[in-house]
Amino acid sequence: MIEDTMKGKFLTFSLDQEHYGIDILYVTEIVGLQPVTDVPEMPNFIRGVINLRGSIIPVMDARIKFGKEEIEYNDRTCTVVVEVGQVQIGIIVDAVSEVLTIDDENIVPPPLVGGSGRKYIKNIGKYDNQIILIVDCEALLNEDELGSIQGINI
Amino acid sequence: MSTVIDALRIDLERKAHTICTCVQKMCYEVRKEDIDTLLRELHTFKSLIETTNISGGTQIVHQLEGLYSENVLWADNKNDLFNLTYDIVQALLEDNHETYTTQLDIFELYDSLEKEVAFKYKCIFDFSEQSVSKDIIEYKIKAYVSSFVFEVLEECWHDEVYMVFTSDLTKKEIGCKLDEISGLIGYKLIDQTYFYLEEEDISINPIDYRSMLNELKHLCDVSSEPEILKFYKKFKNMSEITINALFSDIATRCKNLPYTLTVNAGSLDRVSVHHKTFIVNELMTYLNEKSGPMILYWDETNRSINVVSDLTNKFINGKILQTRDYIAASVGKKILRQNTYRVTEFDIGLQINVPSMLSDIVSTLLVRIGQMKFTIPIDKIERTYQARASELISNLSGDFVSSKDKCIPVIKLFETYHITSDFTRICDGIVIEVKTEDESFALLVDEILDQVDVTFQYLPHYMSKQVKGVVACSVLREGDIALALDLQAIKGVFTMEVM
Numbered sequence: 001m002i003e004d005t006m007k008g009k010f011l012t013f014s015l016d017q018e019h020y021g022i023d024i025l026y027v028t029e030i031v032g033l034q035p036v037t038d039v040p041e042m043p044n045f046i047r048g049v050i051n052l053r054g055s056i057i058p059v060m061d062a063r064i065k066f067g068k069e070e071i072e073y074n075d076r077t078c079t080v081v082v083e084v085g086q087v088q089i090g091i092i093v094d095a096v097s098e099v100l101t102i103d104d105e106n107i108v109p110p111p112l113v114g115g116s117g118r119k120y121i122k123n124i125g126k127y128d129n130q131i132i133l134i135v136d137c138e139a140l141l142n143e144d145e146l147g148s149i150q151g152i153n154i
Numbered sequence: 155m156s157t158v159i160d161a162l163r164i165d166l167e168r169k170a171h172t173i174c175t176c177v178q179k180m181c182y183e184v185r186k187e188d189i190d191t192l193l194r195e196l197h198t199f200k201s202l203i204e205t206t207n208i209s210g211g212t213q214i215v216h217q218l219e220g221l222y223s224e225n226v227l228w229a230d231n232k233n234d235l236f237n238l239t240y241d242i243v244q245a246l247l248e249d250n251h252e253t254y255t256t257q258l259d260i261f262e263l264y265d266s267l268e269k270e271v272a273f274k275y276k277c278i279f280d281f282s283e284q285s286v287s288k289d290i291i292e293y294k295i296k297a298y299v300s301s302f303v304f305e306v307l308e309e310c311w312h313d314e315v316y317m318v319f320t321s322d323l324t325k326k327e328i329g330c331k332l333d334e335i336s337g338l339i340g341y342k343l344i345d346q347t348y349f350y351l352e353e354e355d356i357s358i359n360p361i362d363y364r365s366m367l368n369e370l371k372h373l374c375d376v377s378s379e380p381e382i383l384k385f386y387k388k389f390k391n392m393s394e395i396t397i398n399a400l401f402s403d404i405a406t407r408c409k410n411l412p413y414t415l416t417v418n419a420g421s422l423d424r425v426s427v428h429h430k431t432f433i434v435n436e437l438m439t440y441l442n443e444k445s446g447p448m449i450l451y452w453d454e455t456n457r458s459i460n461v462v463s464d465l466t467n468k469f470i471n472g473k474i475l476q477t478r479d480y481i482a483a484s485v486g487k488k489i490l491r492q493n494t495y496r497v498t499e500f501d502i503g504l505q506i507n508v509p510s511m512l513s514d515i516v517s518t519l520l521v522r523i524g525q526m527k528f529t530i531p532i533d534k535i536e537r538t539y540q541a542r543a544s545e546l547i548s549n550l551s552g553d554f555v556s557s558k559d560k561c562i563p564v565i566k567l568f569e570t571y572h573i574t575s576d577f578t579r580i581c582d583g584i585v586i587e588v589k590t591e592d593e594s595f596a597l598l599v600d601e602i603l604d605q606v607d608v609t610f611q612y613l614p615h616y617m618s619k620q621v622k623g624v625v626a627c628s629v630l631r632e633g634d635i636a637l638a639l640d641l642q643a644i645k646g647v648f649t650m651e652v653m
Contacts, residue, residue: 037635038526039613040571041621049613051629056611087614 010125012132013080013093016068020093021100021125021132023135028081028088030096033073034059050079050090057081059090064139067122084141100127107134518628520606520636521586521599522575527636528599529608529628533643536587536594538602543581553580555596557587564596565644571621576600590641597644606630610638 010021013029027146034050036059042048045064049056063070076095081088102125110121110133122136518529519538537557546564547554553564564585568575577583583598608628612618618625623644624637 035634037618037627037637039621039624039627039637040526042617043620045351046617049617049627049635051633051635054629056627056629056635058614058617087616102280 008103010100010102010132010134011080012097012100013078014095015062015066015093019097019130019132020062021102021134022082022091022137023134024099026033026082026084026137028083031081031090031093032080033077033079034090034146047092052081052090056077057088057090059092061092063094072121082137082141084137087141089141100125102127102132186246237560251413278648383447439572515607517605518608518638519586520603520630521584521597522601522603523567523571523599526571526573526576527603527634528567528624529606529636529638530586530588530597531639532605534588534590536589538584538586541581541585546580555580555585557594557596560594562587562594562596563600567644568598568600570623570644590645593645595645599641606636608636 009024009036011024011027012019012021014020022145028137031052034052036048036050038048039046039058045061047059047061049058051057071094077092078096079090079092080096081090083089106126107123108126110124120136120140121133123130123134125134184403238396365487424497447578517532519535521528521530541555541564545556547561549555553566554561555564566578567573568578575583577600580598583600586597586599586602587594588597606628607632610626610628612626613621613624621637623640625640625643626638630636630638
């Protein structure tokens, strides 16, 4: 029943000039930017760990992961905490927008062209005149992915 | 084209069959990923076949060959590895002592095994079976095909021909060449066994290559004992090289434990290969063990079980297990069972260097290196001080500090973890002398901040496997996070760096 009500709902966030969406089922919570503790020898996109009410959560910078230019964090910067299977991680994004309901007919597969980053985009959604790149959380939070050293270019 | 597809199909079907057989006969679970991989391969295979009907052409052939070469990475001998490792791993998983950290080790073990197998022993696979018309033939096949960069064995038996190919030959090409050789020899080759090496294996690891060649030649030297060769066929899926790789890997992973696994595969000969014995060797002090030596016996064929109790005149070259009491007291448990028709079962409680229970409260010293905070268990610390320049020794082996008439290595954590430290000279920092189970060493830190009582939370596996020596962290009073240093692991990292 819960899954039914959440079907087609996506938490949207912005990154650079692009809009991304995460299936709401994966989102645990959204928190403001927390002090991040560095962990040595991590891939560049893993910023470190945060203390979220006593729990240690690793955080990933989506900009670096997606091969975008780094910017200074500001008061709109948010951490979206997502959980896929046993993996829980915070994703630092430029700003969180809103939860959108996108109908199935407005969701299409991504084009075959594109960089290797295309593998993190599961679908492309259309909402009004907006294009929403729907993130494939399972691909993004795959442990092999998280263990890889570099971010990629979309 | 169709030859390649058929070969691929046969190969895939064999793998599917192998997995099913393993499940039925060996009474263990095959990893889900393997089945998924197989299904993916089959799916890809099917797609390629369909595509071929439309477009055809050499590109598809190359795709198939590429797919095939990927398949090579999980060769048949992997199943034997599973036989052996799965029981170890399963026992570890079931160990209640510290499930989470144990799992980390297991995944690392598997990762490593995958690489070892892929690297050490590429693939063995068989083709058709046909009868022969001649009983014995001696023939010299040497570089008959230009791509045979290795010498093919000079002596062949009536039913066995060993050849070594390089990877510049595709399977299809090998098939063609074999036909040519068959024609040259004058009869059909049967039971063809391929030792499929790649150039990089030879250039990177010539010892392994030589071992393999010697292994082959060795077989041919015993022409009066065809049984040996027949036996070898049973054994071939797991070569001595692979076993050595496997056990050295396990031994490496266990080196921080109060016991190690040793294997005397180096002393294996054609007789002893049938009765391989692995010995668990505890390095700890002998503690009135009542149960006597325990020897792991592993029967490759899984057909019989012999308990080896008397080592006299055996081919054993290792040390005998002396005690289990210590492990039972300090680590948890280690039980070894030998069940008929099953491989030996291992229950090993891995020693956890940080507290095994998440709820344990541990007194630690909070230190700073650059902007990072670390905790070190107080009970491991012998003393802290600022070293004088006269007490320091630096040489090619690293930095040392003389302490109480001893010379102990200094691990500069800022170098190990690439942290920007306040300073780089040892005499400017604080030396923390710690003692692990077998030896002392010193850690160089920027500053001692406090003594704090903390609990630990483990880092996710994908993090802890990259930052060696840190598997957990703690939330401090003010909400900051400090990383927990695993002293045994740090020492291991340091040792590797020095090597």
